[in-house]
Amino acid sequence: LLTMTSGWPENWSYMYIQNTLSFLLNTDFIWPPGSTWFYNNAANHLNSHVINEIAGMPPKAYAMENLFAQLGINDPYWNEDQDGVNNGSYDLFLTLRKMVKLGQLYLQDGFSGNDQILSSEWINEATSFQAQPGWGDGYGYLWWLPPEEGYMAIGYGGQYVAVYPERGLVIGTHSTIN
Numbered sequence: 001l002l003t004m005t006s007g008w009p010e011n012w013s014y015m016y017i018q019n020t021l022s023f024l025l026n027t028d029f030i031w032p033p034g035s036t037w038f039y040n041n042a043a044n045h046l047n048s049h050v051i052n053e054i055a056g057m058p059p060k061a062y063a064m065e066n067l068f069a070q071l072g073i074n075d076p077y078w079n080e081d082q083d084g085v086n087n088g089s090y091d092l093f094l095t096l097r098k099m100v101k102l103g104q105l106y107l108q109d110g111f112s113g114n115d116q117i118l119s120s121e122w123i124n125e126a127t128s129f130q131a132q133p134g135w136g137d138g139y140g141y142l143w144w145l146p147p148e149e150g151y152m153a154i155g156y157g158g159q160y161v162a163v164y165p166e167r168g169l170v171i172g173t174h175s176t177i178n
Contacts, residue, residue, distance in 0.1 A: 001047050002141035003131040007033040008043040015091075020081045021049045037131045037139065041089035044142075045081070048088030059086040070112045071101045090156055096174035103153070103161040103170035127151040127163075 007029035014020055024046055031038070048059045055062045060078045068076070076098065079091030086092070094102075105111075106127065110118035126141035138145035144152040150164040158175035 001043055001050075002126075003037070003139060004039050004044070004133075005034050005037050005131050006040065006043040006046075007031040007035065008040060008046075010038075010040050011042040014042045014045055015079070015081050015087060018082050020045070020083050020085065024049075037133045039133075045085075045088040048085050051088075052085045058084060059088065067117060070115055070117050071098070071105065073098050073101065096172050099153075099159065099161050099174060100170050100172040103163045103172065106151075107163050107165060107168070107170050 008024070008027055009030045011024070011027060014024060017023055024042055027042075051059045051062055057065075058080070060076075060080075064075070068074070073094065077091075077093040078086045080086050105117060106123055109120045110116050110123050127143050127145070128140055129138040129145060130141060131139040133139055137147060140151060142153070144154055146152060149166055150162060152163070153159075153161040158173055160171070160173045162171045163169075164171075
């Protein structure tokens with residue numbers, strides 16, 4: 001799921017149906033898992049259901065307790081599916097400053113101040129080559145890997161967080177589509 005090679009088809013209705021998890025898990029694969037890279041919002045939403053099941057709380061509550069509070073991110077809007085699970089693909093509204101804080105956390109090898117929020121092993125694995133999109137760049141765990149250097153989170157409509165560890169640099173852009 002994190003590498004966009006799940007094999008599930010896209011289905012944009014996932015946010016508007018009851019029993020979302022059951023619906024998505026009972027959808028037939030279009031490719032054998034692991035065989036084909038395909039950016040897929042519906043399959044990515046399954047990550048939120050994994051967090052919900054393992055943590056025993058919605059992803060936003062988990063993030064507020066284990067991530068956002070340590071970064072000074074207070075109660076952002078994060079849309080939920082019909083079962084009350086925050087959208088694992090989009091609909092988390094962060095200011096540019098808050099988006100860049102997430103990139104800075106990765107740049108600082110998982111540290112926020114003196115607190116290690118994410119393990120350095122996770123940072124390394126998430127930002128290392130895991131899959132090859134058909135048209136160029138590599139892909140980690142939800143991070144794009146440009147051929148030159150660094151890694152990027154890319155959101156719909158012009159949201160970007162680009163991290164360049166070799167330069168000690170995080171760059172963010174935030175825009176809307178009219």
